Amino acid sequence: MRAAIAGIGATDFSKDSGRSELRLAVEAVRAALDDAGLTPDDVDGMVTFTMDTNPEITVARACGIGELSFFSRVHYGGGAACATVQQAALAVATGAAEVVVCYRAFNERSGRRFGSGVRHREPSAEGVALGWVMPFGLLTPASWVAMAAQRYLHTYGLTPEEAFGPVAVTARRYAAANPAAYFHGRPITLADHAASRWIAEPLRLLDCCQETDGGQAIVVTSLERARDLPHTPAVIAAAAQGAGRGQEQMTSFYAGDLTGLPEAAVVARQLWRTAGCGPADIDVGILYDHFTPFVLLQLEEYGFCGRGEAAGFVAEERLPLNTHGGQLGEAYLHGMNGIAEAVRQLRGTSVNQVPGAERVLVTAGTGVPTSGLVLTAGDDAR
Template sequence: MSIEPPRAAIVGIGATDFSARSGRSELELACQAILAALDDAGIDPGEVDGLVRFGASQRRASEGAVAHALGLGGLSYWSEVDLGGGASAALVGHAAMAVGTGAARCVVGYRALNGRSGARPGTSQTSAALEDIDPHYRDFLVPHGLTSPVQMYALIARRYLHHYALPGNALGGVARSFRRHADRNPNAQLYGRPLGPEEYDESEVISSPLRKLDCCLQTDGAAAFVVVPADRAGDLAQPPAYVRGSVQASMANQPGFLYSFVGAGDVLRTPAEEAAGRLYARAGLTAGDVDVAQLYDCFSITAVLAAEAYGFCAPGEGAQRAAAGMFDLGGGIPANTAGGSFGEGYIHGVNHVLEGVRQIRGRSTSQVPGAATCLVTGGMPVPTSAVLLTKDAA
């Protein structure tokens, strides 16, 4: 099978500071990140003719509101990708398809979140909204007291530990690695707060077996990136990160929105398995070609299952390999090198896209030497997405 060259590239990235209390609206945060991304690329806002946004709980930073606030010209393309954390890498895919097909010439993808001081995921406010849009959540989970994401992922983590006969603290290696990366990143929310040797084991249990340090941060902030056709990418201010391949995937019999494990025969199987096979085939690459990964990490179990699904270790090995340093610099697959959602900030994984671009540029605070291919994955077990970024267009 012949592999076509990339049609699109990310040429600009931008983010706000990541904090617990920004004092800014979603719209203001989004505009700041977008302007930073355009400045990074050396592109005037008037050139933007496409916007792609993360839909979930981002109602105050719509495409129309952003276009008006920034004085953009008329848009020829816009889209909204939903499905919780599964949408993060899909934003890149939508933008790449738009410029690759000629629907637009310059597309900005963005995510803004008042995840700490505003509408916090998993609270009664956001849970009430879910009851309106997801009957499976309302009918099968709420009556049993399962109302927040951590409870769902705790069930998956419990099954993983039981199935592979692992101790209750087996997932601690994920937090230790990601926090080490965050401590080298001055822009990380937890920069300067290294994880003590016993801190994970002493952290409180939130929903057994998941501890506080198995959970992502709650963050105010925004992240944005600029995508243009590949044939223009080399003429701009920054080295491009080419979109080598992108994919979205769901499983059969996967109802619901966030709580899409309802009815699953095996909660350890996720759409990432389908995504991985198709992504590598489209890109003409294998897991062995990937130098660094940015794995969606709302909870530690998610990063472990992603590492297994995308071929970096065998099923059941992820937690033990993470504890042995698989995600560290020099490990089997360095991952979440800016600190991820555990240390840098929780921007629903869109900040992972930015870190993927930094790795390709050679400018990460935890740089993998010679990194030429970076995998960025979306969340799961919801319908998921992934993208491969490369240094070279060939």
């Protein structure tokens, strides 16, 4: 049984929601069900992130959802985004559930600020890798990514401005035209990027994603059922998870090559094989942009261009990227808002619509075990 995304819903994206994370989750779930033309009584499965503070049964109770036959959580922060849809699709395909809601909600600006990094960590197997870098000041996500970014620039003889600037400018251009984006009406120039303050060299402020309060939900059901619902189904043509050999969380500094993302390569191989397509067949790329350098590395790992060529690829606009504004321009919702934008592109309802978009690649957080999706507007490959 094939699965499809039938509904998407979100709260407003802000820096101070004034609501609990539970309320944000409930608002997003209800909006997604309304969009799908379904009711809480139709839902029998839920998937979220291990980092989400809203238990499935609590969200279900608050939304008026009844019995659940499937519930699951995915680890590794933003790397979980596309994997929540994969879990939902697996549940639908195996008959474990008929309608599954994937959700993520947090007050990431007004509450716990992920960008502030590690403050206190109890001894654990998971924390061992961080123990090797924390004494040297590598305490925040920006500092971890800066290590790989600096190596990338050195290897390919690039400057931060020419390598990372086009990614930031592209995201903000799309965000400026998106009323839902936090940076609606506020594009930037390459000069603005170059003038923004250092965060962790070679990363500037405009290389770093936002901190956002908000929620996003996705409704997954069978393709057969989705065809009878109000919107054109976004067919899940492929879904994958991946972790590299010797993978750590954001601190795989002892890998053989810091200029790549091995976990993304694992996902890419699975997606292209399962979907029966390749980079040349993709109409829109929704690439996880927590930091600009990793957009470049993903383009290279997924085969859109050669090693060291991604900056030119972005500058030449050879593929529409993050047409919602991404996490740099719209909101940082751990990648879930990117999945929603992919659905809008396939429906033909994006504010930055790509004409004739039929196949969209969506990726999740990188530097950690990650995931990805290929979504299509119909059953047949080109």
